[in-house]
Amino acid sequence: MNPQIDQQLEATARYIDGLPRETGDWLLGQRQAAAQRFSDIGYPQSRQEAWKYTGIDGLLSHDFETVETDREFPRHAVIRQYLKEPVAGRLVFVDGEYQADLSEVQAPGLHLGSLRAAMASGDHQALSRVGILSGVGEHGFAALNLATLHDGAVIRVEEGVQIESPLELLHVTTRASEGCALRSRHLVILGADSSASLIERYISLDDSVSCFNNLVCEVSLARGARLNHQRVQLEGCQTYHLSEVHLGLEADAHYQGVQASLGGAWSRTLIHNQFNASGANCELDGLYMAGDGQLTDIHLDVDHAVPHCDSRENFKGILSGAGKAVFDGLIQVREQAQKSNAHLHNANLMLSRRAEIDTKPQLVILADDVQCSHGTTVGQLDSQALFYLRSRGLDPVRARHLMCLGFAGEIIDRFSSESLRETINEVIRRKIEATV
């Protein structure tokens, strides 16, 4: 046996034993099944296709621990990170723990709370959703998330309720997370014909903190529900970030997702969409950036298992310095999924000769009456265009910045919050400055 796996198994057993069992429902059965799963499969191996280009040696070498401590943190620094725009509700997590006093909750038909509170009170309406879309865990990290999940957001919108302003889900790490593995699980449940928009962000207050953010988000949209989901990962340069978003769409549901993976030393996002009934639509847009010392990995798994569903995926990467990115986008159209529309596009802009992209768009079509396309491009900034901009007085940094914004603009424009768009522009500018 691998000593690292044994060590992790012991820590996991300790964590599960330490849970308060007297009251509530702490998902013990699922946790134990997940621990067993981890024991069976261990950590991902580089010979597995999905992990071939994304090494985990660096991540494992840190021995990030699952610990519980009382943490102090600078409250005002967290508050300063709030979205500038008004929100319909706010859930704040600091170092993986829900902060009730920093959160603003409840509008008619909208329920916001923490998964830990749901476990403590045995709230079955929420808890019955855990693992429905994610399963026990495709790989070891996902299994560990379920086995030792600590907290997370529970967002429920009742049938027919339309939430106009966005909901904010803010996850902040501080110095106190140093050396820790944070395991959160968010549940987003939209009732039939309801609609909402959710802005989910991951940021570090301390750029140098080294921790592992291992999170799973399960999003279920009932018949006719609509969710606009904006995700931004802008964590410190020593952070490891592993996100899984599992989507389950019922008939005529519409999911509009856009995400930006900008920070972290090592960051991997999997978005898995499952169409459960006809007429649903899934749109995924994303921007990823990686510079010196960064690896960013995007995995998409869009499964057309029923007829008459549409999906569209558009991901763009800007790579600088010795940055590395992996894009693996899979669309499967099963035999019975006639009249599917599925279009996948991936474009990459390389700002440096040392940057690397491993991109693999895949379309597996078993039905014969579908409209599908996929494509990928890898290119550099056009030197003629650069000359043109400079000949109009723009310095090389600003010229490159404008061209990168031109490249990424269609993705950035899908973020509804102006302050968020400005933040993304600023990150792009900083990366380009570091390149020139």
Added chain:
Amino acid sequence: MLSIKNLTANVDGKEILKGIDLEVKAGEVHAIMGPNGSGKSTLAHILSGRDGYQVTGGEVRFRGQDLLSLEIEERAQQGVFLAMQYPVELPGVNNMTFLRESMNAIRRARGEDEIDTVSFMKRVREKAKAVKLDEKLLKRSVNAGFSGGEKKRNEILQLAMLEPYLAILDETDSGLDIDALRTVADGVNMMRSPERSMIVVTHYQRLLDYIEPDHVHVLAGGRIIRSGGKELALELEARGYGWLLEEAAA
């Protein structure tokens, strides 16, 4: 304004400019004509700082400065403007944003305040109207999907917005029908002033029917082989370049 002395330059090791001398005073319009491959565009590009050319000798002074030692953007900031033969498409870069960024970069370099939104909008609308550029194109990506004529009008719009001291028009007439040519020429004429000089690089005389030059130079084989007044252009129109080339060879 501009003084070029014995300028020689290579492209890929081949000598293209073999000793150019040119004096352009403030307020003057100079036309540079010549057969294909004579070095006209090379000269225009070297003045604007485009790479791919090796200057092997001579000097260029612009408003008292050594022009060739300046970066591309510094030349623009000091007041050099090149209207390009083939304006580049910039997908995703909004035309209006581009114009404003450009104006402000130049203003900042000159120690001036950035232009406010209201004044900018007023000015861009007014100038777009003057060069007959559809306002819709201001909201689109720079030159992306523009017709040949629209691209050239967009160049003249930039010229009008940026108000350089020296405007170099590189084959601005190429690919234009007669109406577009007239509009572009009107735009250029609108910009004529005692403080501004222009160099009009063209293969054909027809542009000079609309933009009347003070001086005409014939560039052939990397040298200016004849200079004269606007009547020289008319003579070229009537007789072609052959007689001049023969005289120069003799």
